[in-house]
Amino acid sequence: MNRRWxxxxxxxxxxxxxxxxxxxxxxxxxxxxxPFSTVLWQVVTLPGEVWPDFLSTGFEIVVSLxxxxxxxxxxxxxxxxxxxxxxxxxxxxxxxxxxxxxxxxTFFIVTLGVGPGVPICLGIMSGIVFVIASTRDGVREVGKxxxxxxxxxxxxxxxxxxxxxxxAAVPMIMAGLRIGVGRVLVGVIVxxxxxxxxxxxxxxxxxxxxxxxxxxxxxxxxxxxxSILLNTGFARIERSFVTWRPV
Amino acid sequence: MSNKGSRRVGRLLLGAxxxxxxxxxxxxxxxxxxxxxxxxxxxxxxxxxxxxxFDEGKIWADIAVTFRTLGIGLALSLLVGAPLSxxxxxxxxxxxxxxxxxxxxxxxxxxALVIPIIMIIGIGPNSKVALAFIGAVIPVLxxxxxxxxxxxxxxxxxxxxxxxxxxxxxxxxxxxxxLLAVLSxxxxxxxxxxxxxxxGEMYATxxxxxxxxxxxxxxxxxxxxxxxxxxxAAAGACLIGAVNLLDRSFAGWRTP
Amino acid sequence: xxxxxxxxxxMAFETDNEHRFVLKDLSLDIADGEFLTIVGLSGxxxxxxxxxxxxxxxxxxxxxxVDGKPVTGxxxxxxxxxxxxxxxxxxxxxxxxxxxxxxxxxxxxxxxRERALAHLETVGLPDFANAYPHQLSGGMRQxxxxxxxxxxxxxxxxxxxPFAALDAHxxxxxxxxxxxxxxxxxxxxxxxxHSADEAVTLSDRIVVMGRPPNGIIANLDVGLPRPRSMEVRxxxxxxxxxxxxxxxxxxxxxxx
Ligand SMILES: Nc1ncnc2c1ncn2[C@@H]1O[C@H](COP(=O)(O)OP(=O)(O)OP(=O)(O)O)[C@@H](O)[C@H]1O
Ligand SMILES: [Mg+2]
Numbered sequence: 151m152n153r154r155w156x157x158x159x160x161x162x163x164x165x166x167x168x169x170x171x172x173x174x175x176x177x178x179x180x181x182x183x184x185p186f187s188t189v190l191w192q193v194v195t196l197p198g199e200v201w202p203d204f205l206s207t208g209f210e211i212v213v214s215l216x217x218x219x220x221x222x223x224x225x226x227x228x229x230x231x232x233x234x235x236x237x238x239x240x241x242x243x244x245x246x247x248x249x250x251x252x253x254x255x256t257f258f259i260v261t262l263g264v265g266p267g268v269p270i271c272l273g274i275m276s277g278i279v280f281v282i283a284s285t286r287d288g289v290r291e292v293g294k295x296x297x298x299x300x301x302x303x304x305x306x307x308x309x310x311x312x313x314x315x316x317x318a319a320v321p322m323i324m325a326g327l328r329i330g331v332g333r334v335l336v337g338v339i340v341x342x343x344x345x346x347x348x349x350x351x352x353x354x355x356x357x358x359x360x361x362x363x364x365x366x367x368x369x370x371x372x373x374x375x376x377s378i379l380l381n382t383g384f385a386r387i388e389r390s391f392v393t394w395r396p397v
Numbered sequence: 398m399s400n401k402g403s404r405r406v407g408r409l410l411l412g413a414x415x416x417x418x419x420x421x422x423x424x425x426x427x428x429x430x431x432x433x434x435x436x437x438x439x440x441x442x443x444x445x446x447x448x449x450x451f452d453e454g455k456i457w458a459d460i461a462v463t464f465r466t467l468g469i470g471l472a473l474s475l476l477v478g479a480p481l482s483x484x485x486x487x488x489x490x491x492x493x494x495x496x497x498x499x500x501x502x503x504x505x506x507x508x509a510l511v512i513p514i515i516m517i518i519g520i521g522p523n524s525k526v527a528l529a530f531i532g533a534v535i536p537v538l539x540x541x542x543x544x545x546x547x548x549x550x551x552x553x554x555x556x557x558x559x560x561x562x563x564x565x566x567x568x569x570x571x572x573x574x575x576l577l578a579v580l581s582x583x584x585x586x587x588x589x590x591x592x593x594x595x596x597g598e599m600y601a602t603x604x605x606x607x608x609x610x611x612x613x614x615x616x617x618x619x620x621x622x623x624x625x626x627x628x629x630a631a632a633g634a635c636l637i638g639a640v641n642l643l644d645r646s647f648a649g650w651r652t653p
Numbered sequence: 654x655x656x657x658x659x660x661x662x663x664m665a666f667e668t669d670n671e672h673r674f675v676l677k678d679l680s681l682d683i684a685d686g687e688f689l690t691i692v693g694l695s696g697x698x699x700x701x702x703x704x705x706x707x708x709x710x711x712x713x714x715x716x717x718x719v720d721g722k723p724v725t726g727x728x729x730x731x732x733x734x735x736x737x738x739x740x741x742x743x744x745x746x747x748x749x750x751x752x753x754x755x756x757x758x759x760x761x762x763x764x765x766r767e768r769a770l771a772h773l774e775t776v777g778l779p780d781f782a783n784a785y786p787h788q789l790s791g792g793m794r795q796x797x798x799x800x801x802x803x804x805x806x807x808x809x810x811x812x813x814x815p816f817a818a819l820d821a822h823x824x825x826x827x828x829x830x831x832x833x834x835x836x837x838x839x840x841x842x843x844x845x846x847h848s849a850d851e852a853v854t855l856s857d858r859i860v861v862m863g864r865p866p867n868g869i870i871a872n873l874d875v876g877l878p879r880p881r882s883m884e885v886r887x888x889x890x891x892x893x894x895x896x897x898x899x900x901x902x903x904x905x906x907x908x909x
Contacts, residue, residue, distance in 0.1 A: 154493050157493035157494040158496065158497060160494055161493065161494030161496065161497060162498065165498060178517070182517050183517060234411060237411035237415075238414060238415040238418070240411075240412045240415065241409075241412030241413060241416050242412075242415045242416055245416065245630065246630075248633060249633045250588065250591045250629070250633040251592065252508075252592055252596050252607075253595065253625075253629040254626060255599070255610065256611060256622060257622060257626050260436065260437075260619070260622065261436055261437060295735055295737065296739055296741065298727070298735070298739075299733075299739050299752070301727040302709070302727045302728070302729065302731075302732060302733045303729050303732070303752055303753050303754075303756055303757075304756040304757050305756050306756075309756055317741070317743050318741070318743075320743070332504070336507075336592075339506045340506075340508050340592075340596065343508055343596070343600075344599065344611075351508070351509070354509060358512040358516065363513070363516060366512055366513060366516075367513065369509075370505070370510065370513065373509045374501055374504055374505045377504040377505065377506065378504050
């Protein structure tokens with residue numbers, strides 16, 4: 151236990167110390183790399199200064215995640231119904247998965263205008279493929295027996311989807327969301343970065359233009375916190391859903 | 398067997414049909430006037446704009462810039478990442494030291510680093526190489542390290558029993574094992590690096606495909622924007638596809 | 654009037670581009686309130702026949718009618734007790750039982766809950782309403798499975814080897830319980846089993862199926878007095894019937 155914590159602690163302390171020293175001694179230009187302690191202070195004070203930007207990033211992430219989850223599940227369930235439809239849309243989906251997301255930025259800015267729409271759309275676009283694919287696979291794996299249970303006891307197609315198929319696929323859907331959530335965040339930040347309305351991504355650009363680098367790093371730090379929070383949060387939610395899996 | 402093969406071909410044909418159908422639907426919506434062509438362009442218009450662009454030859458230099466930047470960044474990240482991930486995989490304390498910072502970097506969207514990197518390194522091509530490097534080297538390290546650490550102990554013991562030296566074990570057991578993991582890290586890394594380069598070019602540059610994307614905002618016509626968007630997306634998708642294929646062809650001898 | 658009429662039904666499955674008949678021109682009438690058991694070798698088409706009657710499968714040719722009305726699809730009037738309990742693992746026992754009736758929109762929420770509790774009482778699980786399926790033993794799951802079918806208030810109960818997974822003792826006592834429930838409700842029951850003794854203990858009539866697609870090779874009236882308890886196994890008629898079924902089955906197995 152102790153053995154592992156010593157290198158871990160050193161691994162955190164040394165880089166930050168080196169940062170502080172490099173900046174204080176002028177080895178790195180302090181305008182471009184302000185001392186770590188200054189940045190740390192900005193990390194603490196930033197939320198108080200620009201809370202509307204924190205709110206708008208949070209809002210965009212939440213909306214983006216909800217829409218990604220909802221439409222991803224719907225599309226995934228539909229694709230699971232038919233091999234042919236899946237093949238027909240497969241290449242198109244793969245194209246949007248593999249294409250670098252940023253190329254669509256300008257397109258969204260031109261069509262939607264500057265504002266929260268761009269980050270939300272980019273977030274959905276970058277995360278949804280994972281939810282679709284994993285929902286589709288999850289639904290395909292739902293046992294014929296469970297589907298037959300629904301059919302026998304009078305479920306119409308919608309009830310079959312809502313009460314049997316989708317709940318049975320929830321562990322897979324959650325796995326898709328867990329992978330997708332990181333990408334949703336990237337999409338949102340890219341959107342804010344270019345469609346300069348507000349939010350953490352926008353702050354980076356704005357402070358960058360003002361050469362206020364301490365605040366740039368503080369905003370980056372908050373994005374990293376958000377990312378870690380979302381990842382661990384979803385990993386935990388996913389695990390809590392899996393508890394009823396073994397029967 | 399042939400049944401399976403023909404189903405694969407069928408799927409591919411359907412997929413191609415889906416792509417064509419998407420473009421056709423887009424064209425139809427624009428032609429009928431349901432969607433404003435001035436806003437999103439049309440596939441036919443994009444094709445014509447693209448043809449002109451290539452005839453004039455202006456875009457070639459920018460394609461070259463972007464892919465050269467990407468190539469250098471990827472090469473560097475492999476050069477550094479591959480050996481380092483092997484070392485970290487076998488050296489416990491070393492891994493413990495870098496684990497947290499690395500995982501933090503891994504959770505950082507590369508876009509967020511664009512401005513710091515450009516500020517520190519400068520607006521020139523080097524900063525984009527650095528962005529590509531950072532984008533790619535982190536997944537390479539994370540995945541490659543896990544691969545090197547996961548060499549089954551049984552292998553090592555067996556190798557030792559047969560009198561292999563430490564160097565032998567390293568070269569013949571640990572290295573091949575980690576290289577496969579490095580490759581699958583690269584698969585992720587290529588995507589991140591490409592995004593990082595494009596964002597870097599969109600934010601501050603005089604050249605590259607990213608510049609073409611960002612030009613779209615200021616008075617470029619919609620057809621040209623549509624062409625650039627589709628072209629760069631397709632180029633990126635092809636690159637990712639190629640890496641995927643490479644990864645899969647190696648996966649054949651992954652399980653001993 | 655015959656409650657269920659299976660009229661010259663054939664069923665073929667597509668396998669590797671060929672039609673394979675599992676059932677060919679099979680006819681069977683089941684009276685209102687009758688307890689009919691189907692026995693037969695594994696793979697002879699029992700489940701297929703049951704699923705056809707349930708409406709989960711559509712026959713290749715022929716017709717199935719219930720009270721003169723053709724079966725076109727599944728419905729709660731013909732509730733199925735599935736072979737493996739097939740409970741929804743994310744629902745509590747009570748909610749699993751409720752599933753049997755909730756989609757019929759016949760009762761309000763509270764009424765459904767009361768009925769579900771009553772049915773849990775019937776199958777002897779009143780204390781497990783809030784447990785989850787993975788917390789139950791195999792026998793308890795089958796009771797929930799049965800309660801879910803009963804709450805649907807079906808005219809016909811279709812039971813596909815419902816007790817196959819249970820130990821001998823639980824199996825026998827579940828059999829007597831089923832008999833009691835059936836005696837109270839007088840539903841038409843079609844029951845599948847591999848056990849000759851179980852068939853004789855429970856049924857009014859036993860149908861023996863031969864190798865596919867031979868269909869029904871024997872039709873036996875049990876004629877033992879009801880209610881039956883463990884003592885019935887000591888009667889000469891019981892032994893005689895049980896032996897006859899075994900002989901039929903082994904002959905059907907040998908005649909290949
Ligand atoms: N969906 C299907 N597709 C192809 N063949 C099938 C299908 N369902 C059943 N069969 C075949 O039909 C035959 C009869 O199957 P069925 O499940 O009715 O047998 P069974 O009498 O219930 O056997 P068991 O006692 O083992 O449950 C088997 O040979 C099986 O392989
Ligand atoms: Mg069966």
